[in-house]
Structure formats: C-alpha cells, structure tokens
Amino acid sequence: MNTSKRASARPREVATALEVPPYVLDDQVGYILRQVSQRHATIFTELIGGDITPTQWAVMAKLTEVGPTTQNLLGRQTSMDAATIKGVVDRLAKRGLVEVLPDATDSRRLIVALTASGAEMADTLLPRACTITEATLAPLDPAERTQLLQLLCKMR
C-alpha cells in the first residue's frame, strides 16, 4: 500500500515529483525586506545618536525640507497615517523638538513646526543621516546602488 496523499512528517521533504512546490522562507521577498530593514534600523540606531527613531527623523527631515505643515499633510509626506503621525508628533513635541499650533484659518487643522531646538538638532543629525544612508548601501557598488533604488522605487 502506498498512502502518498501527504507525507506525515514534512521536514526536509524533497520535492521529488509533482509535490507541492517548496516554500523557502529565506527566498521570499517580504522576509528579505524585513531583514534588510532590520539591518538598516541597527545602523540607524548606532550612528544617529540623539535618541531618535527613523520615523521621528523622517518627520524632522521633512519639516526641514518644507517648513511648517499641517499634521495630516505631514503624515502623507512621510508615509504615515493619521494615527501614526499623531503619535510621532506627540513624542517630538514632548521633547520640545516640534511645536503644534492651531491653524488660524481652519480650526480643524494643526500646524506642526520645528522649534529652534528642533532645527538645531536637525542640522546636527543631517550629516549623520547621510552617513547612515551610505553605510546601509555599503555592500553595493555605485552601479548596484542606482539599480537597487530604481527597482525599489518601482515597487513602492
């Protein structure tokens, strides 16, 4: 008798013939993305100093780029939804790095702006942020870096 509907023990089963195609976690793009993101997060934490997270830095960098902005728009400009941007802004505000002001023309809105202290900190961190980008891409040569960024941008 051959009851080959399914091997009772799955480990290390070789796909001999018409078996289910093997699913190897290590080859899945989602898993690899998580690993690469983890490595980036580690590099970020090591090099940034100043006890700030990648998303908090994204907000400070964007505010440096564009100046005071609506909280909601700031979220869209940093790829965070309303709840996420609120939490991030709250934490930055508690540390005095940003200030939140009512919008005179639309009382639903909040305007978020860097404080003087926040702008100063952004100036300090900016070169470190460049170093972080460089360190993250260090395993790749210049041509590969361009390729990678192009491919990732197609996927976002």
Next chain:
Amino acid sequence: MNTSKRASARPREVATALEVPPYVLDDQVGYILRQVSQRHATIFTELIGGDITPTQWAVMAKLTEVGPTTQNLLGRQTSMDAATIKGVVDRLAKRGLVEVLPDATDSRRLIVALTASGAEMADTLLPRACTITEATLAPLDPAERTQLLQLLCKMR
C-alpha cells in the same frame, strides 16, 4: 556685511554654491525601504486571510520547513530576537496553532511545534503566500526580480 553662516529659513533653499548638500527624504534608502515594506504589508493583509501577520506566518512557514524546534533557534531562523519570538509564539499558542513543550534534555529550553490545526492552516496559507510574493514583485519583470533579490541579499 554678509552673515552667511546659516540661512535663517531653510525651506526650499536652493543649494547655490558651497551650501550643505540637500537631504531629500524621498531619496533615502531607509525611507524607501519603509515604503516598500508598507506596500508588502498591505498586500499580505489583503491576500493572506486567516488573520495572521507576516511574522506569525514566518514562524509557521519555518516550522513547516524544519519541524519542531527550540524557541530560541526558531527565533534565529526567522530573524527575531528572543523577546520577539516569544511574543509571536505566545500569540500562535493562544490560538492553538503551535504548542510549546519542555525539552527533556535541557530544562532551559522550550520546544515549539505546529499543532495539527496549525499544520492544516499552513497548508491552506502556503499557496496564498506564494501569491503574495508574486503580487509584491508584480511591478518588476523577471530579470528585474532576480536583480532585486540579489541586491537585497547583499544588504542583509
């Protein structure tokens, strides 16, 4: 007099001469990685069904691959530290998808294994997981997919 140490207002300043190099958030690899990961997470949630997260699925897929494993080793095999794997295993155990047993030979260790229900669910989810990988890579042609995975693997 020219007090050009620093422009008081930073927004939209053009890098005219020897100014600080511009830092554009949208061009930073860490930020793009977050966006791509977000898109993958959205696809995962839409297609997986069964109310399971990417990390939970990673654990189930790995247990399907290798069979019962030490909790700590399982964490290393799924790129999670000891605290993270514990939380994930706890949630899966609470739903009856994995069981946690003491190791007879080393009482520090816990053995984690899929339950029958967990193995069944993994079988159901596996083709969907393949679809998720496919959908995540959909913007790329076959050559680009190979390139991307090679480049990402260099960076992990």
Next chain:
DNA sequence: TATTGTTATACTCTATAACTATA
C-alpha cells in the same frame, strides 16, 4: 563562573474604528 535560554517591562510604530468638528 560564563554562557545560554526564557521572561518581564517599557517604548515605538502601525492599523482600525468610533467620535468630534469643520467646510
């Protein structure tokens, strides 16, 4: 004693839904 494994705690990011207020 040094190492390994597990657990407790705290913080952050994320998503969803319910709710308020405004245009």
Next chain:
DNA sequence: TATAGTTATAGAGTATAACAATA
C-alpha cells in the same frame, strides 16, 4: 456629505534587564 483631526484599542517588533538552568 466629505474632510481633518483626535482618541481608544489592539497588535507587533525591539531593547534592556532580570532570572533560571546548564556547562
């Protein structure tokens, strides 16, 4: 009605530190 924002809730990943068991 559609938009903007807040709040509550829940889940998830991470780091740190404390603790237990082993070599």
